[in-house]
Amino acid sequence: xxxxxYDDFIKKxxxxxxxKEIETQLTDFGIAxxxxxxxxxxxxxxxxxxEIKKGATTVVIVGNDKTFGRVMSYxxxxxxxxxxxxxxxxxxxxxxxxxxxxxxxxxxLSRRRRVRLDVGWVNNRFFISYLHILPHAIRVAYDExxxxxxxxxNIMELVVCNLQPFHWREKGGKDYVVHPQDGKLEAFLRPxxxxxxxxxxxxxxPSIFPFEEMLVVSDxxxxxxxxxxxxxxxxxxxxxxxxxxxxxxxxxxxx
Amino acid sequence: MFQKNSDIYDTSEEQEGGVPDKGxxxxxxxxxxxxxxxxxxxxxxxxxxxxGTVKTKNRLTAEEGSQIVANVSAQSAxxxxxxxxxxxxxxxxxxxxxxQIIGDIQCATLSVAPGALLSGKIQMKGLESVVKIEETxxxxxxxxxxxxxxxxxxxxxxxSKDGVE
Numbered sequence: 001x002x003x004x005x006y007d008d009f010i011k012k013x014x015x016x017x018x019x020k021e022i023e024t025q026l027t028d029f030g031i032a033x034x035x036x037x038x039x040x041x042x043x044x045x046x047x048x049x050x051e052i053k054k055g056a057t058t059v060v061i062v063g064n065d066k067t068f069g070r071v072m073s074y075x076x077x078x079x080x081x082x083x084x085x086x087x088x089x090x091x092x093x094x095x096x097x098x099x100x101x102x103x104x105x106x107x108x109l110s111r112r113r114r115v116r117l118d119v120g121w122v123n124n125r126f127f128i129s130y131l132h133i134l135p136h137a138i139r140v141a142y143d144e145x146x147x148x149x150x151x152x153x154n155i156m157e158l159v160v161c162n163l164q165p166f167h168w169r170e171k172g173g174k175d176y177v178v179h180p181q182d183g184k185l186e187a188f189l190r191p192x193x194x195x196x197x198x199x200x201x202x203x204x205x206p207s208i209f210p211f212e213e214m215l216v217v218s219d220x221x222x223x224x225x226x227x228x229x230x231x232x233x234x235x236x237x238x239x240x241x242x243x244x245x246x247x248x249x250x251x252x253x254x255x
Numbered sequence: 256m257f258q259k260n261s262d263i264y265d266t267s268e269e270q271e272g273g274v275p276d277k278g279x280x281x282x283x284x285x286x287x288x289x290x291x292x293x294x295x296x297x298x299x300x301x302x303x304x305x306x307g308t309v310k311t312k313n314r315l316t317a318e319e320g321s322q323i324v325a326n327v328s329a330q331s332a333x334x335x336x337x338x339x340x341x342x343x344x345x346x347x348x349x350x351x352x353x354x355q356i357i358g359d360i361q362c363a364t365l366s367v368a369p370g371a372l373l374s375g376k377i378q379m380k381g382l383e384s385v386v387k388i389e390e391t392x393x394x395x396x397x398x399x400x401x402x403x404x405x406x407x408x409x410x411x412x413x414x415s416k417d418g419v420e
Contacts, residue, residue, distance in 0.1 A: 146289050150286050207284035
């Protein structure tokens, strides 16, 4: 049985015709199912757990990167297959999964090409796309083996990528692109250069560390942004949950 | 309705996502300090400073300006910075002109650019067999001396026995 989770923004009039087309296509393929609309405070984990009890086997998210991250960060516990129909702008995760936007995504869904994906785990919740720690004085310990710090003020920015590719362009023209699903998480550390008052922050060359477990500690609370949600933490443990997520992907996936 | 979840996953179509851990590059930036057992499966590029141990199954590159106070083991290495510690390289070690190394070096192939400063013992794999061949005759002569000693001891015992009689 299929369950479709529609994001709140899909209510907008401009998506009406597209949603109708998608629903018709799904009915043609014989994979139409129950539609649930997500509200800003919907507990997705509970919602999906209830539907599994009622017999749901596949949960399809209809929305963009934010919707995907929001649902998955709590729903990755649930033992069902997940599908994704990207709608609207900000759909980089769909590209990685090889799912085209709009009606064409129904073809991918009907073919049911399934893979198990690695998921990032931070302080008792999953993160699907990426995790970002804004510039702060932090100390980082990798896999309980070595500690990384910077000379001087120790202020640095940290990005951990999972499913959403991370691009960082160096001045000399070299491009860093982090590929998801390579069996490890990649951490990008960029120390902040000393800047004059009211000038834009400048970063030094990044350091890259592939890891399976990482501990980030600071004396003062720092801002953590995971799947678009911001929290303040003093200590976080980031690790990799291997082959946690069962998801339907397209032929052109990038891993 | 009451289908077991475990049944859902047992399908032949299923593929496992993820590429085996290869080709991952670890980069230590110029202002970074790493302390501890620093190891990686892939290539390591060091531009900052590292203390402790450094291990990789692939290539290690220590760029100019880097400082390593550690015992290093790698498949191959290019050193252009400062190293204080032993280097155990399985394959090729390239030492650039800007390099300063204080410590013993073990490798199969070595290239040193003019201007590089080295202090320590250098051991290369090809030489080991030549040294063994040279060492073997000495051992034989040492054996003979021992034999002589034993012969002397026997004759001493015989003579002492004769004395008793």
